[in-house]
Amino acid sequence: MNNLFPPSEFDDWAAGYDRDALDEHGFPFDGYSTVLRTIVQLTAPRPQGSILDLGIGTGNLALLFSEKGCHVWGLDFSIEMLKLAQVKLPDANLALNDLRAALPPEFPRLYDYIVSAYTFHHFPLEEKVDLIRFLMENHLRPNCSIVIGDIAFQDAAAEGDLRRRFGGEWEQEYYWLADESLSALTAAGISAIYTQVSSCAGVFQLTKI
Numbered sequence: 001m002n003n004l005f006p007p008s009e010f011d012d013w014a015a016g017y018d019r020d021a022l023d024e025h026g027f028p029f030d031g032y033s034t035v036l037r038t039i040v041q042l043t044a045p046r047p048q049g050s051i052l053d054l055g056i057g058t059g060n061l062a063l064l065f066s067e068k069g070c071h072v073w074g075l076d077f078s079i080e081m082l083k084l085a086q087v088k089l090p091d092a093n094l095a096l097n098d099l100r101a102a103l104p105p106e107f108p109r110l111y112d113y114i115v116s117a118y119t120f121h122h123f124p125l126e127e128k129v130d131l132i133r134f135l136m137e138n139h140l141r142p143n144c145s146i147v148i149g150d151i152a153f154q155d156a157a158a159e160g161d162l163r164r165r166f167g168g169e170w171e172q173e174y175y176w177l178a179d180e181s182l183s184a185l186t187a188a189g190i191s192a193i194y195t196q197v198s199s200c201a202g203v204f205q206l207t208k209i
């Protein structure tokens with residue numbers, strides 16, 4: 001398990017996070033709102049459905065599900081992010097938890113929808129795939145999907161083009177490369193459909209094969 005991105009970094013970012021993300025210009029938040037809306041569209045939630053948001057942050061994605069009448073459950077390991085999410089989502093069930101640990105005991109075991117935005121790029125590909133498979137096998141209702149929007153590129157060439165364009169703004173993390181990710185997911189028994197949404201972000205719709 002890598003710990004390159006500790007909770008303290010996100011605590012420090014929490015107060016300024018919405019300003020950065022909702023500005024949407026440049027790297028890495030080009031197309032942020034469209035990414036969140038695409039996640040909702042691909043999930044197609046029904047009112048009263050239960051949703052688990054992984055790395056809920058300040059709650060921007062979960063808010064869209066709450067507006068559709070869903071019951072929101074959210075995890076994050078940054079207490080400062082969670083405090084802001086709770087203000088936006090007074091009825092949501094939130095817990096301070098590392099996504100790579102077991103779900104908190106008070107959380108339900110199964111969900112209709114599992115989603116995440118701008119969080120999985122903190123994990124190397126193998127960890128991403130292991131976590132998705134674990135969630136699919138243990139916490140998703142049958143015939144449901146996991147939808148993840150994140151910083152992602154079709155391949156290493158597309159990532160390289162953008163890295164050169166953004167120069168100094170670029171910070172290398174475990175950004176998704178769709179070509180290698182789709183192969184790794186398929187090999188793990190997960191069917192994945194990828195949609196590039198902006199210059200630096202895309203959405204994966206994931207179901208069990």
Ligand SMILES: C[S@@+](CC[C@H](N)C(=O)[O-])C[C@H]1O[C@@H](n2cnc3c(N)ncnc32)[C@H](O)[C@@H]1O
Nearest residue numbers: 010055056057076077078081098099117118119
């Ligand atoms: C870039 S923010 C994205 C927040 C929100 N999902 C959004 O789209 O605006 C990443 C979030 O993931 C959380 N996070 C990162 N690694 C985590 C981990 N291992 N366990 C739990 N939360 C994590 C951070 O604390 C942060 O709130």
